[in-house]
Amino acid sequence: MRDDLIELLLQGLGETVYMVLWSSVFALVLGIALGITLVVTEKGGILEAPLLHKIMGTVINSVRSLPFIILIILLLPLSRLIVGTSLGPTAAIVSLSIGAAPFLGRVIENSLKEVSAGKIEAAKAVGASPFTIIFRVLIPESLPALVRAMTIAVIAITEFTAVAGAIGAGGLGSLAIRFGYQRFREDVLIATVLLIIVLVQLIQWSGDYIAKSIDKKRYKPD
Incomplete structure (x- = not known):
């Protein structure tokens, strides 16, 4: 093991955690807004708006159909505009x-x-408003499933950071490419892969634990 391995791994891990943390926060805000809007505007929804639902669905599907590496390249001007x-x-x-x-x-x-x-x-029968139905019925009732969905998304973001590392984003993905692959350092390559696996496992374990805890509290006998 070379002397600089620990230093390289700590730097890469720090950058990856930084990207995953803040990307997850912003993606969750956007994703929750999108998900709720899709549900309430569908045909028969509490705020039925078929045209809006169809437009949103088309845009979402179009973005999802793009390979992530291409999406990153397309968004480079926006990144430059926002963060310089x-x-x-x-x-x-x-x-x-x-x-x-x-x-x-x-x-x-x-x-x-x-x-x-x-x-x-x-909820409608007792005169609950759409806002009340969303935040007192839809979200609380689906909370364990939402936690599991968010866990999957955070893991996906973790995987995306490795792809982003290929075009200068930093993190463990960049470390694996620049040092592990291009400089033929198998110690770096193996160590980064193991770290990513451990990170993903921790995220999955945390999500499962939170979801199970919610279920236990919900169905705990009085």
Whole structure:
């Protein structure tokens, strides 16, 4: 093991965690907004708007159909406009957030649709407003599924950071490419792969733990 391996790994890990953390925050905000809008504007939804639903669905599907590496390149001007540069972890957050939001929007849409139609109708029957139905029925009732959906999205963002590393985003992906592959350092390549695996496992374990905790509290006998 070379003397600089630990230093390289710590730097790469720090950049990856930084990108994943902030990209997840922004993607979750955008994704939750997209998912809720898709559910409430569909035919028969509490804020039925078929045209808006169709337009949003088309845009989301179009963005999701693009390979992430191409999406990053297309968003480089936007990254430069927002953060002043198209290189580095901060610039990558823009692309990661926008790239993950449509995917997250779809999985959140599916999670919200698991809520029983009877509960929504019951809320309507007592005069609940659309806002109340969204935040007192849809979200609380689907919370475990939402947590699992968000966990999947955060893992996807972690994987996206490795792709972003190929065009100068930094992080473990960049480290694996620049040092592990291009400089033929197998120690760096193996170590970065192991770190990414550990990071993904920690995210998955945390998401599962939170979702199970919510389920236990919800179904805990009085």
